[in-house]
Amino acid sequence: MKQILLYTFIIFLFSCKPEVKNSKAIESMEKQLIEMEKKREEMEKRLKRDDSLLAEIQIAIEKNKFVPDVTVIDEKYSLNPFKLEKPILKNLFRSQYSSVDTTLFNNRHVDNQIDTVFTFKYGSSFIEIYKNSSEEFIKNGFSNSDTLNLNRGLRYGMSKTDFLKLLSNKDSISNSHNNFRIQNPEIVQNVDLKFVNSKLEYIHFEGYLD
Incomplete structure (x- = not known):
C-alpha cells in the first residue's frame, strides 16, 4: 500500500513539474519583454534627442559656413x-x-x-x-x-x-x-x-x- 501511494505521489509530481516550469518560463519571458520594451522606449527618446542635436549642429554649420566673396x-x-x-x-x-x-x-x-x-x-x-x-x-x-x-x-x-x-x-x-x-x-x-x-x-x- 505504501509503495502504491509513493508511486502515485511521484507520478503526481512529474505530472505537475512541466506546468510549474512553463509558468516560470512564461513569467521570465514576460519580464524580459517588459525590460526590452523599456530599453526600446529609452533608445527612441535618446535617438530623438541625438537627431535634434545633430539638426542643431547642422544648422549652426550652415549658418556659419564660410562663403568667399x-x-x-x-x-x-x-x-x-x-x-x-x-x-x-x-x-x-x-x-x-x-x-x-x-x-x-x-x-x-x-x-x-x-x-x-x-x-x-x-x-x-x-x-x-x-x-x-x-x-x-x-x-x-x-x-x-x-x-x-x-x-x-x-x-x-x-x-x-x-x-x-x-x-x-x-x-x-x-x-x-x-x-x-x-x-x-x-x-x-x-x-x-x-x-x-x-x-x-x-x-x-x-x-x-x-
Missing part, C-alpha cells in the same frame, strides 16, 4: 598664417592649450606606418599638427581671438584697409568684400579671412596634405 591668388599669404616655432610639437605642448587630442592614420604612401594628428585647442581656436616618421607640419588651424600668434603682419582685429595693404594682387578686390580666400597658385592650400565691420574676425588655414 572673392578669391585671391597669393603665394605668400596662402602659407600658414600661424606663428609656430620649431620644434613645433615640443613648443605647442609647452603652450597654454585647453586640451589636446590625438588621431592615428595609416600613411597613404608607406605600408604599416602610422601617422598622428595632434589637435591643440585654445578655447574656440585650434591648431592641427600632422606628424609622420620624418617631419611634423600644420595641417589645419582656426583662430577667432588673439590666443594664437599670427605671421606676416596679420593680427586678429586688424582693419580691412591694413590687410589690403599687405596683398600684392588687388585687381579683383573691392571695398565691399568681407570674406577673403587666399589661394596658393601651385598647391591646394588656402587661408580664409572673415571681416566684420571692417575688422578681422577670424582666420582659418587649410594646409596641403599629400
